[in-house]
Amino acid sequence: KEHLHTREQAGLFDISHMKLFEVSGPGAAALLARACPLDAGALDISQSKYTFFLNEAAGIIDDLIITRLGDERFMVVANAGNAATDEKHLRALAADFDAKVDALDRVFLAIQGPAAWAALARAGIETGSLLFMHGIEPRQNWFMSRSGYTGEDGFxxxxxxxxxRALVARLLEDERVLWIGLAARDSLRLEAGLCLHGQDITPEIDPASAGLMWAIPK
Incomplete structure (x- = not known):
């Protein structure tokens, strides 16, 4: 039921187990280029990119989405089970760069499905100018992206x-929106052919072996 509702209307997910890191400073882009197979300095402002933290053997420590917020500011979205490892890895690398890593204390929500944009608009959140695989700061201490982990349009x-709390209350007033559990999120991402770290990709698997070379710029 939850799986189908997300495909047909809008599913609301609490993904606060995931972690947001802000990386900032003159060396922020260089730090992320060292940590990931990504030229972070080439990203446009608000552009997001799927990428990885890799170990010395090119194994995938974690898969991530990095968004450029400003000339010297980036948002890194890390997976729940790897958040502590990711933070330790990034801070260790940051010692060699003029950059700061801040772990943010935020509730993290996702709304996915064909009615997601309309439900957000009804709740007072405008999304029309936000393109797929982009992220913005629509309000103070807010971060909003348009990517998704279900194969549907989502935010x-x-x-x-x-x-x-206020946003969730407004969203749930809309009959198109239902809370969706993480079991349905897993079936949705499987149906969409999306990887799960710890299951499909691990520190022992490199991007080439995982069929993820499309995520590495040439």
Whole structure:
């Protein structure tokens, strides 16, 4: 039921187990280029990119989405089970760069499905100018991206707890929106052919072996 509802209308997910890191400073782009097979400095402002933290053997420590927020500011979205490892890895690398890594305390929500944009608009959140695989800061201490992990159009919003409670209440007033559990999120991403770290990709598997070379710029 939850799986089909997301495909047909809009599913609301609490993904606060995932972690947001802000990387900033004159060396932020260079730090991320060292940590990932990504030229972070070539990203446009608000552009997001799927990428990886790799170990010395090119094994996938974690898969991530990095968004450029400004000339010297980036948002890194890390997976839940790897957040502590990711933070340790990134901070260790940051010692060699003029860059700061801040772990943000945010509620993180995702709304996915064909009615997601309309439900957000009804709740007072305009999404029309936000393109797929882009992210913005629509309000103070908010981060919103348009990517998704279900194969549907969708949005992710990181925001303070009080704001999150108010937004959730407004969204759930819309009959098109239902809370969706993580089991349905897993079946949705499987149906869409999306990888799960720890299951499909691990530190022992490199991007080439995982069929993910499309995510590495030439």
């Amino acid at each position: 992710e919003i990181g925001l303070p707890e009080a704001d999150a």
